Amino acid sequence: MIRKPATIHDIANHLNISPSTVSRALSDHPRISAATKKLVVETARVLNYNPNRLASNLRKGAGSTIGVVLPLINRHFFANIISGIEKVTANRGFSVIICQSSEKLENEIESLHTLLRNRVAGILISLSSESRDNSHLKALKNSNVPIVLFDRSIEDPEFDKVIINDFRGAYLATSHMIDQGYTNILHFSGPLQISTYRRRFEGYRQALLDRGIPFDPKKVYENVINREKAELLTEELIRSGLPMDAIFSASDMSALGALIRLKAHHIKVPEEIGVAGYVNEPFAAFIDPSLTSIEQFGEKIGIRAAETLLKKIDGSANPEDTQLIEPELIVRKSTDRIIQQQR
Amino acid sequence: MIRKPATIHDIANHLNISPSTVSRALSDHPRISAATKKLVVETARVLNYNPNRLASNLRKGAGSTIGVVLPLINRHFFANIISGIEKVTANRGFSVIICQSSEKLENEIESLHTLLRNRVAGILISLSSESRDNSHLKALKNSNVPIVLFDRSIEDPEFDKVIINDFRGAYLATSHMIDQGYTNILHFSGPLQISTYRRRFEGYRQALLDRGIPFDPKKVYENVINREKAELLTEELIRSGLPMDAIFSASDMSALGALIRLKAHHIKVPEEIGVAGYVNEPFAAFIDPSLTSIEQFGEKIGIRAAETLLKKIDGSANPEDTQLIEPELIVRKSTDRIIQQQR
DNA sequence: ATAAGTTGCGCAATCGATTGCGCATTTTTT
DNA sequence: AAAAAATGCGCAATCGATTGCGCAACTTAT
Numbered sequence A, B: 001m002i003r004k005p006a007t008i009h010d011i012a013n014h015l016n017i018s019p020s021t022v023s024r025a026l027s028d029h030p031r032i033s034a035a036t037k038k039l040v041v042e043t044a045r046v047l048n049y050n051p052n053r054l055a056s057n058l059r060k061g062a063g064s065t066i067g068v069v070l071p072l073i074n075r076h077f078f079a080n081i082i083s084g085i086e087k088v089t090a091n092r093g094f095s096v097i098i099c100q101s102s103e104k105l106e107n108e109i110e111s112l113h114t115l116l117r118n119r120v121a122g123i124l125i126s127l128s129s130e131s132r133d134n135s136h137l138k139a140l141k142n143s144n145v146p147i148v149l150f151d152r153s154i155e156d157p158e159f160d161k162v163i164i165n166d167f168r169g170a171y172l173a174t175s176h177m178i179d180q181g182y183t184n185i186l187h188f189s190g191p192l193q194i195s196t197y198r199r200r201f202e203g204y205r206q207a208l209l210d211r212g213i214p215f216d217p218k219k220v221y222e223n224v225i226n227r228e229k230a231e232l233l234t235e236e237l238i239r240s241g242l243p244m245d246a247i248f249s250a251s252d253m254s255a256l257g258a259l260i261r262l263k264a265h266h267i268k269v270p271e272e273i274g275v276a277g278y279v280n281e282p283f284a285a286f287i288d289p290s291l292t293s294i295e296q297f298g299e300k301i302g303i304r305a306a307e308t309l310l311k312k313i314d315g316s317a318n319p320e321d322t323q324l325i326e327p328e329l330i331v332r333k334s335t336d337r338i339i340q341q342q343r
Numbered sequence C: 001a002t003a004a005g006t007t008g009c010g011c012a013a014t015c016g017a018t019t020g021c022g023c024a025t026t027t028t029t030t
Numbered sequence D: 001a002a003a004a005a006a007t008g009c010g011c012a013a014t015c016g017a018t019t020g021c022g023c024a025a026c027t028t029a030t
Helices: A008-015 A021-027 A034-046 A051-062 A076-091 A105-117 A137-139 A166-179 A195-210 A226-241 A254-264 A296-313 B010-015 B019-026 B034-046 B053-060 B076-090 B107-117 B136-141 B166-179 B195-210 B227-240 B251-265 B298-313
Strands: A063-069 A096-100 A120-124 A148-151 A160-164 A185-188 A246-249 A274-276 A293-296 A322-325 A328-329 B063-071 B093-101 B121-127 B147-150 B160-164 B183-186 B246-249 B272-277 B291-294 B322-325 B328-330
Touching: A008 A021, A008 A034, A021 A034, A051 B053, A063 A076, A063 A105, A063 A296, A063 B019, A076 A096, A076 B076, A076 B093, A076 B107, A096 A105, A096 A254, A096 B076, A105 A120, A105 A137, A105 B076, A120 A296, A137 A148, A148 A296, A160 A166, A160 A296, A166 A185, A166 A246, A166 A274, A166 A293, A166 A328, A185 A195, A185 A254, A246 A254, A254 A274, A296 A322, A328 B272, B010 B019, B010 B034, B019 B034, B063 B076, B063 B166, B063 B298, B076 B093, B076 B298, B093 B107, B107 B121, B107 B136, B121 B298, B136 B147, B147 B298, B160 B166, B160 B298, B166 B195, B166 B246, B166 B272, B166 B291, B166 B328, B183 B195, B183 B227, B183 B251, B195 B328, B227 B251, B246 B251, B251 B272, B251 B322, B298 B322
Parallel strands: A063 A096, A063 A120, A120 A148, A148 A160, A160 A322, A185 A246, A246 A274, B063 B093, B063 B121, B121 B147, B147 B160, B160 B322, B183 B246, B246 B272
Antiparallel strands: A096 B093, A293 A328, B291 B328
């Protein structure tokens, strides 16, 4: 049996009162008597009434959904962020619409249009790697939709953002390696024009300098972002006999690549060479040797970003421009050569 | 400057025509002249017009978003599914609202209400582990919203579903182990009242029987679903000296637990004992020895489920009740003792 | 006892897009 | 040339909930 969902009119008819009264009763308006409210709430339950958000939001001029745009859903880090966002918004009666840009600027722009069409109350976005141009974000500004960037953001102070202290993460990792007695530390980085990798690089450099270890740009390898590239590079480094006693990689995948080649050459990690990664992928704990890495607290980022957006939406506060989430160093076996595998 | 989004009225005013004409022009109605259409489309672009989905869907009685409910977003498998869903729906002009039940029936029910409030065009749902009772699903049936279950479903033929052939996956894994010469294969399972684990168990048993290996219920260990439990159990098995030469685990995490304890006792994998997991978590490829597992093609499941739902929505086809996705055996080192680590 | 305030509720407009119906004007048919 | 059909567009109702305004009835203040 096909049945249309009940409306406030149905409730009104059942009780011989007006729809306005029903609406007000349901939203606990002070000018409606307690008796009427009780009646309305009861018949609402009986008729299985579920308010039509479309109508409500249309009338109120937007309202109860927030939009999320991110590069890839099936990355552990981003999935955690979504999870965090969802937890916050669900509690506050918001639904979330998720859009995936697949790292393409075109999709990102299209996603924003979709969200605007749905008249979302606010937007959370993490930029695709293609997004050098930010005109689409600027355009959002005068469409009056609150927006908060997370993780991958732009340098514009006009926008609120929740980002990770990448400098600090890299600084922690590098300092730790120095503490472990490594002195000749290479850095496998990503594309340095991307702010995330740039800041990790800067953290690495600063840690060296602060400990009195000379920084040598030749020890920084750009664009080593996946396992294959890391394997090739590591192989080459080993063969060339370049002096080194540690590798700090800006991603766990490339750290893994390094580990694999070191292992193949029977070079002991962490005894001879230390390796640290970044992002703390789930596998980092499970490989052998387990990989020292930087935890980024994806869920926390999602929670903070969502909370910030909700504050902007209800205007209850004007949040700071930029919120930094502090990462944490997770020391595992791949760098732990002092208290070697004690525990 | 705060500006309201343009409406068809704005376009109509600009051109001194009626909103109806604008609406029809935009939807390419045959009774509107080509000239008018062109004018309308142009000024729509100039005014930065973005149709209000709320209004449109309200008028049309639902329409352009579909809802997804699943137990956990930050699981590799489910994240892949979402990714697949998103790919399909985005192409067809649908947005997706994501709800996370966190394995709680209460949240699952609440999520369904949220989706109904948003008048979604259809619902994709994977049940929480708590969901024994299905009355909330039955209730959906007469609310006239198309619904497709995926992965975690119920046995009711009333519902369309896209699920994995768990029997087959387990059968493949077990057969492979037998082919590798293992004859005394234990099975680490999950709670057997959950259909997924039950079917994996049955696949395991059938593979044994088909190869003439007696099935012994004592070799099946229930509820070994995480690493800790697997570690404890494996430790106990080793100490007790129970004869065995392989472990087929219904999850990668427990397979990992087994590997860890075997390694600790210097028992060689795969030479002395073979180990296979299930789900093919990302880490399976990276641990040492790499773990044989079953790939479930999460993205494909998402794609198929979404396609099925869209078909139901536009009524273009009445899909089959149940679609089985075939899993694939991924052989890695942990069971590969014949062609040992060649390649 | 009259003025003033309070309480309880209904009328009708509104949000923006869609669509059945109808009215002209033009084109085609016989 | 008259009838029939096609073309192009506007009017106004509609989807369901919200809300400013107003009108009674009743309570409190003077």
